[in-house]
Amino acid sequence: MALEFCSSTYLNGRIVPTELACLPADNHAVNFGTAAFEAFRLYPTPNGSKLLGLDLHLNRLRLSMLSLGLSPMEPEEIIKALWQTINQNNLQQGYVRLLVYPNGNCLALDPSPFPSAALVMAWRSDSSGFLPPLTLGISHIRRPSAGSTLARAKISGFYAVEAAADRNAKKQGFDGNLMLNPDGTICEMTGANIFIVKDSVLYTPILPQSIDGVTRRLVIEFANTLNIPVKEVPLPLGDLMVADEVFVTGTYHQIRPVSAVGGQVLSSPFPGPVTQLLQERFQKMLDNPEDEIASRWLTGTVLEKFTPKPVAQQAYQIRSAELTDIPGIIAGVSSLLAEIRGIPEFQLPSTATNVCQRVIEGKYPGAIFVANPQGDNHSILGLITLTVQEAIHVESSYVLIQELWVHPEHRSQNIGDNLMQAVETYSRQQGISRIEVCLPTHEFPTFYSTYHFYQKSKFHDFGPRMRKMLE
Numbered sequence: 001m002a003l004e005f006c007s008s009t010y011l012n013g014r015i016v017p018t019e020l021a022c023l024p025a026d027n028h029a030v031n032f033g034t035a036a037f038e039a040f041r042l043y044p045t046p047n048g049s050k051l052l053g054l055d056l057h058l059n060r061l062r063l064s065m066l067s068l069g070l071s072p073m074e075p076e077e078i079i080k081a082l083w084q085t086i087n088q089n090n091l092q093q094g095y096v097r098l099l100v101y102p103n104g105n106c107l108a109l110d111p112s113p114f115p116s117a118a119l120v121m122a123w124r125s126d127s128s129g130f131l132p133p134l135t136l137g138i139s140h141i142r143r144p145s146a147g148s149t150l151a152r153a154k155i156s157g158f159y160a161v162e163a164a165a166d167r168n169a170k171k172q173g174f175d176g177n178l179m180l181n182p183d184g185t186i187c188e189m190t191g192a193n194i195f196i197v198k199d200s201v202l203y204t205p206i207l208p209q210s211i212d213g214v215t216r217r218l219v220i221e222f223a224n225t226l227n228i229p230v231k232e233v234p235l236p237l238g239d240l241m242v243a244d245e246v247f248v249t250g251t252y253h254q255i256r257p258v259s260a261v262g263g264q265v266l267s268s269p270f271p272g273p274v275t276q277l278l279q280e281r282f283q284k285m286l287d288n289p290e291d292e293i294a295s296r297w298l299t300g301t302v303l304e305k306f307t308p309k310p311v312a313q314q315a316y317q318i319r320s321a322e323l324t325d326i327p328g329i330i331a332g333v334s335s336l337l338a339e340i341r342g343i344p345e346f347q348l349p350s351t352a353t354n355v356c357q358r359v360i361e362g363k364y365p366g367a368i369f370v371a372n373p374q375g376d377n378h379s380i381l382g383l384i385t386l387t388v389q390e391a392i393h394v395e396s397s398y399v400l401i402q403e404l405w406v407h408p409e410h411r412s413q414n415i416g417d418n419l420m421q422a423v424e425t426y427s428r429q430q431g432i433s434r435i436e437v438c439l440p441t442h443e444f445p446t447f448y449s450t451y452h453f454y455q456k457s458k459f460h461d462f463g464p465r466m467r468k469m470l471e
């Protein structure tokens, strides 16, 4: 399964370009590994994309947060963050990772005084098919004992143990490592739970140390409906070596056969008949939304509840501004400045109209383009203003975008893109190949959406500008 990292990430209440989703260097989780996390799978189904095992993931997250002492977060807030990330990336199927971290510094160890914040990353996958069989080494690093209250929590720092064990496996040419409990019985694979089949009975290790896997629970439910007996028992390593079938389960691995352990090839074929039966049941759940298990295990978006109804698409035209547009342009620029500053209203000085007029009349090098509804020359849905500058460091003229504004009710109709297109056409006609813009800094609420827009329009970072006002 090829995974492609998506370009938008949710960070503490906002969707931001993935490369800007950063935590401060002194963040508590960065320093102490105190983020509780979950990984989800998004599956395409005939009834739209669905998350698998959402409630169980959220419950496990709650327990991880509780055992760490993180401040609680409303499940609704987390669910909304997941779907915002999925929608923003237009994801139909993939892998979604959620981290809840203490939003505070590392001057003290106790994370509980800090509010919790969420980070949601997404990866697009090209298929949801089952993965090929894998080989396991036997790790000399063991899982922490059940006496540790954190043993079963999914906490980022705790995964240093898994990471080291996985590194050892790769070094020895295995796909993953078998983790043993302190008493030498089988715990799980690095990053997945483990099952064996012997004489048509399914065995899996008891939980105290291993992660209470969502997929593990699903497989036990499938087995119950298929009348395959399941036994949760302490599993000695010897039982695994003589098993009829071995497979691992997890959000990433789904149901995946194991072909060899510690270099010893297990009985073939892979997948074995019971593993295959369970895989088929899994597929049936995905293909039939009416399936009884699907209705309990697959959850669709909740965002309709939060998203305002889209405004009817309106046909519009882009044209050069005329003098009669001046009041509409002034109103649009005022709204833009109020939005950038996060204030209800912004009053432009009365002389602003003179500047507007000079640009429209061609007395100052530059241009203003407006978007009008088709057949209505007076309403302004959006505007872009630009001036032509000269600078020594550029060696010639360049276009500086001064203001770009689209009426909030008419966003997502490509008006911004088309206004930008008008600027490009104008620049080419003037023989100018360089277009620049100054962005608000990241403290302003509109920074991320503005940055994202220009990045999509193929603008590149070259450093912020600063300004000094002369007395």
Ligand code: PMP
Pocket: 039, 162, 188, 189, 190, 191, 192, 193, 210, 211, 212, 213, 214, 215, 216, 249, 250, 251, 252
């Ligand atoms: N054990 C460990 C150590 C894991 O990291 C995972 C993956 N989250 C699992 C088991 C399987 O859990 P799930 O089925 O919920 O992904």
